[in-house]
Amino acid sequence: SVCVLVFVCGIAEKLVSLNSSHGVYLHAITDNLVHGSLAVIVWLLGYLTSCCDNSGSSDSTPTLAQHTVVILQSVACGVISCAIDVDHFVAARSLDFQDALHAPTRGMLHNSVLLLLLLALYHSKPRSFVVLLL
Numbered sequence: 001s002v003c004v005l006v007f008v009c010g011i012a013e014k015l016v017s018l019n020s021s022h023g024v025y026l027h028a029i030t031d032n033l034v035h036g037s038l039a040v041i042v043w044l045l046g047y048l049t050s051c052c053d054n055s056g057s058s059d060s061t062p063t064l065a066q067h068t069v070v071i072l073q074s075v076a077c078g079v080i081s082c083a084i085d086v087d088h089f090v091a092a093r094s095l096d097f098q099d100a101l102h103a104p105t106r107g108m109l110h111n112s113v114l115l116l117l118l119l120a121l122y123h124s125k126p127r128s129f130v131v132l133l134l
Contacts, residue, residue: 004041005041005045008038009038012037015030016034024097025097028085028097032082035082036078036081037078039077039078039080039081040078040081043077044070044074047074084110086109087107088100088101088103090107090108091103
């Protein structure tokens, strides 16, 4: 699954770089769609990996309802991932596209350290993480 993800990321990076020469709007749309697509792919790869790891017996085969839930979860993951780019507008304190492109700081949701801290908290104390989110 890591090889698939690296391959998809390479194609996505090439697609974004090709569209960067066709204007800022196409570049922004492509970049945002890549965010969403990668999120969907990562969610599905995680599901497929766990599904294959647990399929030692025939009675552990996922049902159609479980597959449907996973597909809905992956779509939700993609939408949330696309919504991350809203932080560019928050950082710019403007709804103007040009202002968002030239914001003085990076958006808060593009902070890798924050993501790593949240992942560490989740893995160390999952219940505390859920309470924190509520």
